[in-house]
Amino acid sequence: MLKSIILQEDIFDSFVFLYEMFQGSNNGDVRGQNTLSTSEEFLLDAKYADDTFKLDHGPCKDSYLGNVALQTQSPGIHKRDSASEILDLSSVGDPVFKCMNNHSSLHDHIAVEEVNEAFKNMSEYETSVMDSKWLQQHEIFGLKNYFEMENGLSLMKFDLTTIEHEGKTSSNIDYAASTTEPVIRTLNNENISGNHQVKRKRLTGSELLKTMNSDVRKVELFSFDGEDKAEPLVTQKRSRKPPRRYIEESLDYSSKSSNRKCGMAYRRSKDQFLHVKSQKQKWQNEFQAVQVFPQEDSFDGNCIQVPFDLPMEREHSKKNESFLVKDAEDCKDNRLLCPVDKLDVEALSAESQEDVSEDECMARSYAKGGGRRKRHISWTPSEVVKLVEGVSQCGVGRWTEIKRLLFSSSSHRTSVDLKDKWRNLLRASCTQLQIKEKVENGRKQATNHIPESVLWRVRELAIMHPYPRESRSKVSCTAPAVSSFTAATDNTLVPLSTAV
């Protein structure tokens, strides 16, 4: 039960409560109704905390950690790592609580001993609820939780010094043991360092940690009063479990031939180097395992992940709301976030030198994000035209050839991309044409940024070179519409001459 209490987030509040109660009720009658309710509260909270811990806490909402200044390449710090990150403060000489929020009655400095005394005076309940001995040793454990309190106005500054771990192949459990060693050890903690760590291990994949270096961090807690002026409270070394991003990065670094980290490099080398499939797939699997990992990294130090997912959302909303954008615009619609992207857009729309700038931008974006997913770059109409032309020349399915002929300059747009785009084009043309047939007078079918003429060519080409299988059904479903139209049109099977 004690370990559950440790996990409890509002432990500090509980301390405050007990302290107040202790002072208010004047040493004497602490085992009245209040105390009982306190005990229950503790138990309840403990249970709650345990549950939430099992749920792995989910994403963090508060953002006060965004100010954390990272001084190494370390990818970041898991804000809540529960038991494994309980600070080892047992060696702190005279630990004090320091209140940084004014609304608490426990202002300024309060010696832990006082609180401890408060507990001791609850003679009847200390055995059932609190373990005074344990409390003596770990008075401060609530401080860590205090770091994470919702009203936290605190700022954590992590001074990271990575230390080369001797045995690089230390298992996760070993690592965890060393991580939480001083505090956890005394906590009769089979549940914490046993179950939970094992669970964590399963999620992250034990292999990932094999090449980890353990890093020891000196944690300094600052309170800031509106200003940047920060006052160091506690300074303590600790070793912590490597966060997800860190895992990924060292995976990248550890494997020399892995170009996965930078998408550009990966794509490029894909064309040039020999590809070792088994290794690649192994990495992919591991990355997948990592991605399954619950999103508890509320922030990633040097990782700007947001722009990767955000644009997609933006794109959707934008498409729903203002869909009457012109063709020139909508190729930029999903890249409005960072100036780099705007650069990229401009480079894209300026079709001539798109290669160089694209590469540059891509490289930059990948360098930032770590490149777990290729950035979604909208297909420009010119690209679509090129693709259609390529299909008309080489035929459907010869994507590598098309890429070599027309997309050799653009290093993104792999052959697979071409294939996918063609598939999408097919679908788009199908639906759009259907819609158009259905609603002839519909106002400005802006639903497709692709020029209609291009779509017509897509259809023609689709008829000429029917797409292997899946689109066959799609084509067939739209075949009547097309056929009717082709019947109406003069010559549909001469697409090559019909320039766009």
Add this chain to the structure above:
DNA sequence: ATTAGGG
């Protein structure tokens, strides 16, 4: 290594 196809 490429392609088709599902997600």
Add this chain to the structure above:
DNA sequence: CCCTAAT
């Protein structure tokens, strides 16, 4: 776009 199977 990503991932995978099939070739």
